[in-house]
Each structure stands twice: as C-alpha cells, then as structure tokens.
Amino acid sequence: MLRLLNLELQKLLLNRTSKILIFISFVLPFFVILLSSLKINVFGFFTLELGELGIFNFPVIWHLTTFFASQFKFFFAIVVVSMIGNEYSNKTIKQNLIDGLSKKEFILSKFYTIVFFSLISTILIALISFCIGLYYSSYTEASIILRETEFLLAYFVKLIGFFSLCLFFGMLVKRSAFALAFLFILFIVEWILFGIMAWKLDSNLAEKIQNFFPLKSMYKLIDQPFQRIAMSKFPEKANLVYDYGAHGYEILIVLCWTALFILLSFRLLKKRDL
Amino acid sequence: MESILTINNLTKKFGHLTAVKDLTFTINKGNVYGILGPNGSGKSTTLGIVLNVVNKTEGNFHWFDGNTSTHDALKKVGAIIERPNFYPYMTAAQNLKLVCKIKGVDYSKIDEKLEIVGLLNRKNSKFRTYSLGMKQRLAIASALLNDPEILILDEPTNGLDPQGIHQIREIIKQIAEKGTTILLASHLLDEVEKVCSHVVVLRKGVKLYSGRVDEMISSHGFFELKSTDNSKLITLLEKHKSFNKVISKNNLITAFLSEPMRSENFNEFVFKQDIILTHLVQRKESLEEQFLQLTDNN
Numbered sequence: 001m002l003r004l005l006n007l008e009l010q011k012l013l014l015n016r017t018s019k020i021l022i023f024i025s026f027v028l029p030f031f032v033i034l035l036s037s038l039k040i041n042v043f044g045f046f047t048l049e050l051g052e053l054g055i056f057n058f059p060v061i062w063h064l065t066t067f068f069a070s071q072f073k074f075f076f077a078i079v080v081v082s083m084i085g086n087e088y089s090n091k092t093i094k095q096n097l098i099d100g101l102s103k104k105e106f107i108l109s110k111f112y113t114i115v116f117f118s119l120i121s122t123i124l125i126a127l128i129s130f131c132i133g134l135y136y137s138s139y140t141e142a143s144i145i146l147r148e149t150e151f152l153l154a155y156f157v158k159l160i161g162f163f164s165l166c167l168f169f170g171m172l173v174k175r176s177a178f179a180l181a182f183l184f185i186l187f188i189v190e191w192i193l194f195g196i197m198a199w200k201l202d203s204n205l206a207e208k209i210q211n212f213f214p215l216k217s218m219y220k221l222i223d224q225p226f227q228r229i230a231m232s233k234f235p236e237k238a239n240l241v242y243d244y245g246a247h248g249y250e251i252l253i254v255l256c257w258t259a260l261f262i263l264l265s266f267r268l269l270k271k272r273d274l
Numbered sequence: 275m276e277s278i279l280t281i282n283n284l285t286k287k288f289g290h291l292t293a294v295k296d297l298t299f300t301i302n303k304g305n306v307y308g309i310l311g312p313n314g315s316g317k318s319t320t321l322g323i324v325l326n327v328v329n330k331t332e333g334n335f336h337w338f339d340g341n342t343s344t345h346d347a348l349k350k351v352g353a354i355i356e357r358p359n360f361y362p363y364m365t366a367a368q369n370l371k372l373v374c375k376i377k378g379v380d381y382s383k384i385d386e387k388l389e390i391v392g393l394l395n396r397k398n399s400k401f402r403t404y405s406l407g408m409k410q411r412l413a414i415a416s417a418l419l420n421d422p423e424i425l426i427l428d429e430p431t432n433g434l435d436p437q438g439i440h441q442i443r444e445i446i447k448q449i450a451e452k453g454t455t456i457l458l459a460s461h462l463l464d465e466v467e468k469v470c471s472h473v474v475v476l477r478k479g480v481k482l483y484s485g486r487v488d489e490m491i492s493s494h495g496f497f498e499l500k501s502t503d504n505s506k507l508i509t510l511l512e513k514h515k516s517f518n519k520v521i522s523k524n525n526l527i528t529a530f531l532s533e534p535m536r537s538e539n540f541n542e543f544v545f546k547q548d549i550i551l552t553h554l555v556q557r558k559e560s561l562e563e564q565f566l567q568l569t570d571n572n
Contacts, residue, residue, distance in 0.1 A: 003375065007375050007376065010371070010372055011361065011372070014361075014363060014364050014368060015361075016363070086361075090359060090360070090361060090362065091357070091359040092359050092361055094327050094355065094359060095355075097325070097326050097327050097348075098326070098327060098348060098353045098355060099349075099353075099373050100345050100377050102326075102343075105345075270329075273288075273322070273327070273329055274322075274328065
C-alpha cells in the first residue's frame, strides 16, 4: 500500500501544476480561516472581529470550518482528473502496466492518494478549528469541544466521495477538461431530475430522492451553516429550523457511491484495450 | 529447453476485424526471436496481449512456468512498445526511479543502465528536452533496469535517423551477446536478419511460419553467374537436373537449385563444358526474399 501511495506521490509532487493546485486546495483554506479569525481593523473606522459573532464557539466551529474548507475541494478535483488525463495523454498508463503494475494496483494507487490527501486535509482543518475554538470559545469543557466532531468525519468522507467521482469521470473520458465538464453536467442533470420529480410527484418526496444522488448526497453531508447561525441569533423564528446534522445514513450513502465509483473505474480499465 | 512465453490459440477481435487469429508459438530461453509482418499484421496486438494492456478474445498465454500472474511476470520482463512513454516533466533519473518502484528494483541500477545507453551525462535533464533518439535509448535503459529474462522490442528504430538506428542496433547486439532472450517485432527485415536466430512470420493476424531463420523456406539457395557465353550457359543449365528455375536479367543469370550442390563442383562441371565463368556467387535467399516468397505463396 505504501509502495502504491509512494508511486503516485512521486508523479504528483514532481509536477509543478499539481503541486500548486494541491497547495491551493488544502493550505489556502487553512490560511483563510486563520486570517478571518484575526481582528481586522478596517481603515481605522471600525474593527471587524468575526469571533465576536460567536461563530468560532464550540461546537459550531466544526460545522463552519468544514463547510467552508470543503468549498476548496474543486482545486484538488482538477488534480484528480488531470492525474488520470495525463496518464492517458502521455501513454504512461500503458507503460506502467507493461512495467508490471496490475490494473487493480493502478486504480488503488490513485485511490490511496485521494484518501491520503483527504486525511491530511481533515487533520489540518481539525487542528486549526481546535486552536481557534480554544481561543474564542466561552466553553472549553471536553464534552462540548468533542460535540459535533462528526462533521470532521463527514468532511473526510465528503472529500473521498467527491474525488472518487472525479476519478471515475477521469477514467471514463480520459481527458481532464471533459471530465470536469461531466461534473458540471451531472450537477445540472441532478437538478433537472429534481425539477421533474418535484413537478410530477411532490417536492418533499423529490427532495428525499434527490438526497440519494451522488453530488447532492455529498453536499448534504455538511449543510450550509449560515441558517444555523441565524437560528441561534433569532431562536424565536421557527421557520429557520432545519436539519443540519451530519447523519450516519448520509455518510453511508456517500460511502456506497465511493465504492461504486472505484469499482466502476476498475471495471472500465479492465475491459479497455490501451 | 526452458520456455519463457507460451502462446496457445490466441485470438483478438476488434469488432468485426480479427487482428490476431489462432496464434500459437513458444519463446525459449536464450534465443533471439523476430516477429515479422507488414504493418497491421497483428504484431503489436500480440505483444499488447502478453504485456497486459490489450484484452484477449480467446485462447491463452502464460509466462515462464505458468505459475506467476501476468503482472508479476512482467516485473521480470523488459519491454518497449511503439514510442517511448515517460512523464515529460520528470528528469530521466526520476522517470527511471519510478520504474524501479514499480518493478521493485534497487535504485543503484539507474546509473548503471544509463551508462549502457550513453545517457549518464544527461540524467538530470527533463524528459521533454530529449530528442527522439535519446528518448528511445532511455526506454531501453528503463527496460533493462530489472536485468530482464526477456527483452521485448516493438519497432525500436521506428522514426529514428540513421545514426539513431545504428546506436539502437549496437545496443541490441550487445544485449543479445550477453545471452538475454530478445523478442524483436519489426517490419524492417534487414534489422531482424542481423540479430535474430528465430522468426515468427505473421500476415493479417495469421501465423505463416515460426522456426529458425535459415529453415524458413525449403530452398538450397541459388547461383549468380556471368560467363563468356551466356546463351550456351542458359541452355546447359535448363537441361541440368539440379536446377529448377533459370532467370536471366541484365547479363546476370540466376539459377535456383533443386538439390544441394557445391560451387566448386559446379565450376568444374561448366568448365568441362567449355564455358568459362566470369562471375560465380552462391547465395541463400535473404530474409527479405524469403519473406516475400512466403507471403506471396499464401
């Protein structure tokens, strides 16, 4: 396993473009969160301090940071599709197989890399959230800190799921740009299907079904936190109440998609003549 | 003899097109094999199948004794297919390091093999800065990294300039002299003739011949002759029972033997018939002539 990971890391880290993109997708959100937690003095007129809004309190901070950081996943998605696209355009996938890598190992080396970077990203986010939270939060008891840390797990699963989808599209169309276009098309298709179902059936049922779609199920893992913050400011407004939790069944749905995408990628490669 | 690769009734279909049809042959240790055939005869497809990149339709093949999986067997094989495929953004040394990781070979081999192909002084240049000849030599270095039991080369001199072709051939000859089994696919017959002891001839995916180069067609060779009196010589040859075909072209007579005959006996015979030869060469058909004869007949 380490051999396969090592193999893929060499391919990625010696490539300048993917190095920059990896930096952007994992290190940039880290810094942005760090910066936003600082006191910002806007030209001496007033001081903007997001921490005062209570959004960096435990346990809300787990929700907020994971939601925010996951928006940067698109940059690493480019890396994932290009790591497949490049293997095809350089024909190095063929050479790898001739040199004695099996098709299974080839897919696994990509998958391990996805898991590896998702894990690093999760650890980074956990660390920064923990530090900022400790600094701002009024409650620092272990039981409160540890509450809602399932958002970290959800974040981890969400990244793996999304990148596995990218991997599958990369394998399917062999070209990075087309694979990204496919992602966009899938997004539209999911909404069109939702629209049709909402029109023919009722919108509640349609939304329930939509929650099983690949992109939507990944999005649903970490719901947007703004409504929740608003909710805590105006507890009397009942229409703001929504289910924001990262539930076990939601994680399960995404894990199923992940397994399916990896399996399909492998089947695709196995059947293909290179 | 220890077999390295055994292919049984291998068939590959691309839709309606049959690229390889019912192919059977064995590669034994220590020989240099050539796969001959015009473009599109199924050479690369056959190699692709045994190298795990093309799926077979029917039949089977196995490496070595048949107890190793294909991808593990390939770690003991060195192969170059069509064009050299490497990561353009990595240096030669980095590319070879990656191959070492795949094959499980020690990094110390990298310099040793780069030395053989004469690229040691360019080892830290990026692959994309290489000329085609250098790329192809790097591919050979990469194929040699694991000191392979068999080296498979598919059109190794394709697209190279004369100097590059010469360099590659010299390297192949050196490797062959060390006793490495080589499988060379090519449509360039003189290339195969220079290094191979055995050939497999393919046409349209069908095997026409496999065996030793010198036994490819049952022929006893021919004489090329010139004399002071050509017309008399021709009449004499046509009556002689040892010759089955006589061709005269541009004053050069080519007489094909139907049974073995030594040139000194032939010279003595015509001299006794009052014909003096000014030119006498006994030859066997070149591989090219044999190949054309074989592909025409079928």
